[in-house]
Amino acid sequence: MKAARWYEAGDIRVEDVPEPQVDDYYDVKVRLHWCGICGSDLHEYLMGPIFIPVGTPHPITGEKAPVILGHEFSGEVVDVAPGVTNVKVGDRVVVEPLVCDDTCPACQSGHENLCVNLGFHGLAGRGGGFADYTTFRHRFVHKIPDSLPYDKAALVEPLAVGYHSLEAGGFQAGMTAVVAGAGTIGLATVESLRALGAKQVIMVQRKSVRQEYAKNSGADVVLDPNECDVVEEIKKRTDGFGADVAFECTGAETVFHKLLDAVHVGGTVVVTSIWEKPVQLDLNDVCIPEKKVVGSIAYCGSDFDNVIELLSSGKIPANGFITKKIALDDIVEEGFKTLTGPEKKKQVKIIVSNNSEELATV
Numbered sequence: 001m002k003a004a005r006w007y008e009a010g011d012i013r014v015e016d017v018p019e020p021q022v023d024d025y026y027d028v029k030v031r032l033h034w035c036g037i038c039g040s041d042l043h044e045y046l047m048g049p050i051f052i053p054v055g056t057p058h059p060i061t062g063e064k065a066p067v068i069l070g071h072e073f074s075g076e077v078v079d080v081a082p083g084v085t086n087v088k089v090g091d092r093v094v095v096e097p098l099v100c101d102d103t104c105p106a107c108q109s110g111h112e113n114l115c116v117n118l119g120f121h122g123l124a125g126r127g128g129g130f131a132d133y134t135t136f137r138h139r140f141v142h143k144i145p146d147s148l149p150y151d152k153a154a155l156v157e158p159l160a161v162g163y164h165s166l167e168a169g170g171f172q173a174g175m176t177a178v179v180a181g182a183g184t185i186g187l188a189t190v191e192s193l194r195a196l197g198a199k200q201v202i203m204v205q206r207k208s209v210r211q212e213y214a215k216n217s218g219a220d221v222v223l224d225p226n227e228c229d230v231v232e233e234i235k236k237r238t239d240g241f242g243a244d245v246a247f248e249c250t251g252a253e254t255v256f257h258k259l260l261d262a263v264h265v266g267g268t269v270v271v272t273s274i275w276e277k278p279v280q281l282d283l284n285d286v287c288i289p290e291k292k293v294v295g296s297i298a299y300c301g302s303d304f305d306n307v308i309e310l311l312s313s314g315k316i317p318a319n320g321f322i323t324k325k326i327a328l329d330d331i332v333e334e335g336f337k338t339l340t341g342p343e344k345k346k347q348v349k350i351i352v353s354n355n356s357e358e359l360a361t362v
Helices: 039-047 156-167 184-195 210-215 228-234 253-262 304-315 330-339
Strands: 002-008 011-016 028-036 073-080 090-096 133-136 141-143 176-180 199-203 221-223 243-248 263-271 294-297 322-327 350-352
Touching: 002 330, 011 330, 028 090, 039 330, 073 133, 073 156, 141 304, 156 304, 176 184, 176 253, 184 199, 184 210, 199 210, 199 253, 210 221, 221 228, 228 253, 243 253, 253 263, 253 322, 322 330, 330 350
Parallel strands: 176 199, 176 243, 199 221, 243 263, 263 294, 322 350
Antiparallel strands: 002 011, 028 073, 028 133, 028 350, 073 090, 090 141
16 A cells, blocks of 8 residues: 655655554554644654654554654544454544553553653554554544544544643633634634633734634634734733633744733643744743643543534534645645745645545545
């Protein structure tokens, strides 16, 4: 079968690899329909390895680079191992791509996203979504309703990242929230905030078409840090007090500091972005006003099922998220190079397929 494999930063190759088969561990086989290119994939392409094991095999998968990429995918079950009961051949599904050991204290407490050996399918080895087929563990395979098309279903994974960040930040209905960065995760966060009852959603985004994307996703206002004092504007819109919670989805140090200033005393900044270099922080800015800085990684528990329900019901519309559909053969030129080139701001989510039925509709 065809698959896109990461060899090193700047080196992704579409090549023929053996087709995976179910076994006692990876016990569900999925014929892939669509898979999105994630910001994490871009980090690996530009600056990797970050999550991808190189030199030493991943402790769970036992594999190292080159690995098949892709973890935001939808497809159809084509085979299951004996004993699998939650899905059957023919089911339409998405996969929660957590690679975890099941035995560490985090896994035992139901927080597999915090596993001490955490990896992701499509980064840690043993397959991924940029291929014809993949196999994974049945406990992480979720059925989707017939009303949810495969292309939109490929958005469940990134939407779940945004959804989970609300839980990490202690968000409650009626709060005012700031989101920085109108990329996929920032927009997913905005739509989750709207679906769960935010009083006001403020987006911080420099001038580009992404400002319109933010408005379309439900932001009440979009602030350009090149055109205004973002912190002062946020305080004006919150009676001088500041926002309840802010979500950092850019990976830019200057933005992080603005968000820390923009939340009120006792407020929370949630860091969802993956960082390529360290950040300097005066801890007195956290300590004295008793502000909280918390991290958010991936998803766990019922996050996937909740997002599937919100997306299929229309409570999270995610309209306009998919800005380009491409064939697997074109993933480097039309995918990674587009998302890292001069036109990158025009894109939200590029999804990829080698499924002839899906490509016939593009």
